[in-house]
Amino acid sequence: MRPDPDLDLVERVEGRTRLLVPAASLGGGPPPKSPAFFNPLAAVTRDFAVLFYGARYRGSSARLLDALCGVGARGIRVANESGADILVHLNDANPTAAGIARRNCDLNGLGDRCAVSSEDANALMYGSLRSGPRFDAIDVDPFGSPVPFVDAAVSTVRPGGIVALTATDLSALTGRSRSSGRRKYFLSLHPTDFSREVAARALAAYGVIRAAAAERGARPVFAHVDSQYLRVYLEIRGHARAADESLDRLGHLGYCPTCLYRGVMDPGRGHRCPVCGGELLELGPLWLGELFDEQQLKGMLAMSDGMGWAARSKLLGRALADAGLPPYYYALDRIADSLGTCVPRLDRLLESLASKGYRAVRSWAHELGVKTDAPHQLFVEEVRRLSSCRGAASPAPPRRARCSGACSPSASPRGPPRTISSPSPGSRPARRPGTP
Ligand SMILES: C[S@@+](CC[C@H](N)C(=O)[O-])C[C@H]1O[C@@H](n2cnc3c(N)ncnc32)[C@H](O)[C@@H]1O
Numbered sequence: 001m002r003p004d005p006d007l008d009l010v011e012r013v014e015g016r017t018r019l020l021v022p023a024a025s026l027g028g029g030p031p032p033k034s035p036a037f038f039n040p041l042a043a044v045t046r047d048f049a050v051l052f053y054g055a056r057y058r059g060s061s062a063r064l065l066d067a068l069c070g071v072g073a074r075g076i077r078v079a080n081e082s083g084a085d086i087l088v089h090l091n092d093a094n095p096t097a098a099g100i101a102r103r104n105c106d107l108n109g110l111g112d113r114c115a116v117s118s119e120d121a122n123a124l125m126y127g128s129l130r131s132g133p134r135f136d137a138i139d140v141d142p143f144g145s146p147v148p149f150v151d152a153a154v155s156t157v158r159p160g161g162i163v164a165l166t167a168t169d170l171s172a173l174t175g176r177s178r179s180s181g182r183r184k185y186f187l188s189l190h191p192t193d194f195s196r197e198v199a200a201r202a203l204a205a206y207g208v209i210r211a212a213a214a215e216r217g218a219r220p221v222f223a224h225v226d227s228q229y230l231r232v233y234l235e236i237r238g239h240a241r242a243a244d245e246s247l248d249r250l251g252h253l254g255y256c257p258t259c260l261y262r263g264v265m266d267p268g269r270g271h272r273c274p275v276c277g278g279e280l281l282e283l284g285p286l287w288l289g290e291l292f293d294e295q296q297l298k299g300m301l302a303m304s305d306g307m308g309w310a311a312r313s314k315l316l317g318r319a320l321a322d323a324g325l326p327p328y329y330y331a332l333d334r335i336a337d338s339l340g341t342c343v344p345r346l347d348r349l350l351e352s353l354a355s356k357g358y359r360a361v362r363s364w365a366h367e368l369g370v371k372t373d374a375p376h377q378l379f380v381e382e383v384r385r386l387s388s389c390r391g392a393a394s395p396a397p398p399r400r401a402r403c404s405g406a407c408s409p410s411a412s413p414r415g416p417p418r419t420i421s422s423p424s425p426g427s428r429p430a431r432r433p434g435t436p
């Protein structure tokens with residue numbers, strides 16, 4: 001690392017790209033916004049951006065707007081590492097950040113492939129309608145919520161283009177802060193054990209709704225999420241019928257806090273839980289269609305394998321296996337807590353569900369998440385049966401029982417454990433895949 005006497009910049013290599021970044025951003029705490037923002041922990045999200053745009057535009061050319069670029073890390077890495085013919089426009093309202101982005105382009109020999117500006121992102125996007133040509137892809141990576149930039153992005157990107165949205169206000173998108181979710185995204189949410197997928201589907205739904213207001217269709221083609229970052233990549237189509245089709249894919253999930261049943265809300269059934277008869281909480285509006293485009297994922301996976309990015313490949317493989325499964329998962333640690341038992345071995349649980357004729361895979365969103373089309377009661381009973389803890393009984397004791405040794409270690413529980421109640425005598429037994 002070489003010090004910079006003026007701004008206290010240091011050089012760092014991320015992926016295969018050299019970056020000058022403020023030394024203070026590498027101190028381990030929250031990165032400062034001044035003189036320019038850079039978060040080393042967001043490197044994962046930038047790896048996925050390299051893979052996404054590389055797979056999307058390999059063999060063609062494209063113009064990408066990195067509308068809130070900071071020191072340019074995302075856009076410059078895409079230009080440098082994606083292997084696609086992508087011209088990148090880097091923009092940041094902070095002129096110091098834009099100046100560092102300019103230096104970073106030159107540092108990587110990309111002077112002729114990058115343009116740099118320092119404007120308000122919305123002014124730049126709406127201005128592109130006058131000054132043209134339109135951007136093929138617009139990447140929106142703000143502090144907190146992308147809401148202030150979504151309208152401009154979805155309405156100005158070229159039809160057929162991509163809008164990528166980052167959100168770090170996950171409390172609003174997961175139901176942890178219900179009032180904030182309502183204010184910013186007009187969402188009605190509650191905390192659940194599958195909140196990471198809820199967040200991705202909620203942000204996708206917001207993009208669909210705002211695109212529809214501009215008479216455009218939108219569908220997610222890729223998403224990833226961790227405890228701090230959520231990114232959803234939307235493909236935008238440019239006519240009113242596409243908008244109607246996209247809106248048709250929105251809906252609500254129902255969640256029962258008593259027995260932890262989850263499923264797509266059926267308006268004909270009202271708010272009664274089909275398993276225990278308790279009251280269902282409604283979550284939405286959410287995108288209920290596929291979150292991933294198969295071709296896109298396969299292209300990203302091939303690139304990721306080629307780069308030797310094993311952890312990214314693992315997640316992409318899980319996303320590929322997600323196709324056709326319900327729009328939620330079960331977080332095994334939370335389910336086990338509720339049963340007063342410990343987490344069964346994941347491979348055994350998946351095998352057992354498969355042997356009974358159901359699909360069951362690991363979630364792309366949560367390390368202990370299971371996605372399955374098995375009925376809720378059958379799934380819960382399998383968790384109970386395959387846990388070798390002593391003391392797992394129904395109704396469950398409130399705390400997790402001691403593990404006798406054959407169980408997976410569970411992550412620490414988030415929030416108080418709930419106890420799953422036994423179904424009421426009148427509830428229907430589970431029968432077919434896809435039924436609750
Ligand atoms: C989270 S940082 C971007 C990080 C960057 N994309 C990266 O990967 O390193 C958000 C950036 O948005 C910039 N910003 C905030 N409001 C803006 C606006 N209205 N227009 C353009 N840039 C803005 C900030 O200066 C900051 O650099």
Ligand SMILES: [Zn+2]
Pocket residue numbers: 256257258259260261273274275276277278
């Ligand atoms: Zn219930």
